[in-house]
Amino acid sequence: MPQTPHSTGGYNKNLYQAKDEVYSGLYYRDNNLVSGSLEALIRHLLPTVDYYPDRTYIFTFLLSSRLFIRPYELMSKVCQLYVEQQRPGDTQSDKIRLRKMAPKILQLLTEWVETFPYDFRDERMMRGLKDLTHRLSAGDEIYRNAASQLQQGLIRRLTVLGQYEEALLKINGTTPVLGVKAPIRRDVLSICDDPFTVAQQLTHIELERLSYIGPEEFVQAFVQKDPMDNDKSRFIGQKKVANLEAYVDWFNRLSYLVATEICTPVKKKQRARVMDFFIDVARECFNIGNFNSLMAIISGMNMTPVSRLKKTWSKVKTAKFDILEHQMDPSGNFYNYRTALRGATQRSVMANSSREKMVIPFFSLLIKDIYFLNESCANRLHNGHVNFQKLWELAKQVSEFMSWKKVECPFDKDRKILHYLLTAPIYTEDALYLASYDNEGPDNNMEKDRWKALRSTLLQRA
Template sequence: STELKNRKTQKAVSQMSQGLIRRLTVLSQYEEALVKINATAAERLTALKAKPQASIQRDMLSICNDPFTVAQQLTHIELERLSYIGPEEFVQAFVRKDPLDNDKSCFSDHKKASNLEAYVEWFNRLSYLVATEICMPVKKKHRARVIEFFIDVARECFNIGNFNSLMAIISGMNMSPVSRLKKTWSKVKTAKFDILEHQMDPSSNFYNYRTALRGATQRSITANSSREKIVIPFFSLLIKDIYFLNEGCANRLQNGHINFEKFWELAKQVSEFMTWKKVECPFEKDRKILQYLLTAPAFNEDALYLASYESEGPENNMEKDRWKSLRCV
């Protein structure tokens, strides 16, 4: 009867509303937590700048010297942050106003893709944290040990399928303030690092990485355990792929028909991402390590250069001038 249908409809709407409210509440709590984490990180950085020697003993290796455990905790952070990115954020990130549409308010009403941005910021934070950890120690031997440790963490990330943390660590190691530490690098066994760099080599449109990602995706599909299901893509490249697919292909064909092939490909990429982000992290949480990774001081580029020059002095006039100007700030 009509009454029964109405009751069913009302029940369905009520359930949807409750689900939406729950989702929005969780999102709100997550965004509040991010604000607190960022505030704590900023406070710790300020404290470190005020008293550099007071915090110098506290580094990643003193918190945890097991690369596998650190890689697991990085995977926790990655999967948690991924889980909050909705498919609509991809649309909002790339939406363009139709040039034929005269409604000028078209873009301004869109919700900012804040969770997507927060995830990109996490990648940057991890890169700068790795660079900070390497540049901070006074002794060359300690710096070399930190580099080797992060190489091992990166390798464990690769084995887990956590390509985003892997790339962030490699990016941190390739920053100029780190790469210029030639005396330090001379003490490092770089064979493992060379292999990882080869895997993430950007040439041929990241061919090696894409091959590894396909392998991880295949493993995930046939997985027997939750560990094997983990696929965390190099996120900036995923965004770039989706962006170029969206921008590079017309929405309509020359005959005026909708370009279904484009939208099918977009849907496929976003759907794949949605599958990856639903995976629950199987590793045990270590609050101490997580707290450190999220809030430990991470220097900006100038502070990194300053720490780098203090670790290994300037080698040429350009570096000497830069060092002088940084010390005057």
């Protein structure tokens, strides 16, 4: 796991005062790297006989370099620089020098492969990797075996990723999304009426989805697509943020599932019981540190088709829900949530058990934070150099996420509950409104008009 990069703060207009130091195109301030030309930064990545880059630098540069250069182009450049470092000649000193370089280059490639394996779904990256490892291992059995193991491990990881994506497609393909109000045979309470168990199974889903998100997806989302890419490259590009998008889709599904479960029952007493149940599930999610499921449940219960059910809400113990809403209140830039997240993060750092290490952030807000960081700071300074202070900050946020997603879920799996949460039918927004109006009639003329329109259009489709 990458170490968390230190923060160097935002861009300082006094960046080039006397305290700055320049080393071969790299600018330092108070011993912190703050900027440099892209060429110098790439050279700083490449190990030499006497030098190996700091792991925080490797992670930061490999994460954010895609804002300036494509991964396969960076791989090609690294290979080119390595070739340049090989002095011509066949003296004993040359051989010793190359033998000292090879394991360091292999280590760099290992860190690249282990932290950013999805880069290598691009055939051009795989060709670059094979070319460089072939040069490293030529004539040396030890390095040849190490290079072979590196490539085999990468292929295994990409195979697992492909299987996961196929499983997601299969699940999505078998999950009914009902555009009309239709009878639903089962409900969550018939599957499990224990809120703690359901919260645990939601946490299983969250951690699995998180585990497949590559750190580069956060940055790749900002990269402008090259219109000159061929069809195959476009297909690769579509997959560069696929796991991030799948996780956002899961949040939306959970919100709609909660709303569907509440709006479906005809009897008010049953609707109130479902509301109470999901409030308890949300509270257990908060206690676990699963803020994403917590927010998805709150979001579902705050959807208008649910929030307008005043007669149902009058039968619900809302005090617990009010406390949860207060924790996730968006005012003050989600101040209460951010305070709770800091507390959970501190607990995680000090914890010994997986149960206490659990931190599942409200994901949409995390993406928003990274997006605004990217938008608020320039990638390059006025002299054309890369603004490395910004890259440190990006890496700091993403590396924290990396530590969270690697926590193993300590709860036992219940496949029946998991299957229901992932595949149970959900209503569209219009179908939710129709169910809501049917259960508790319209309160005003605007709602009456909408109810009539929905009955006319949706029932014709049935």
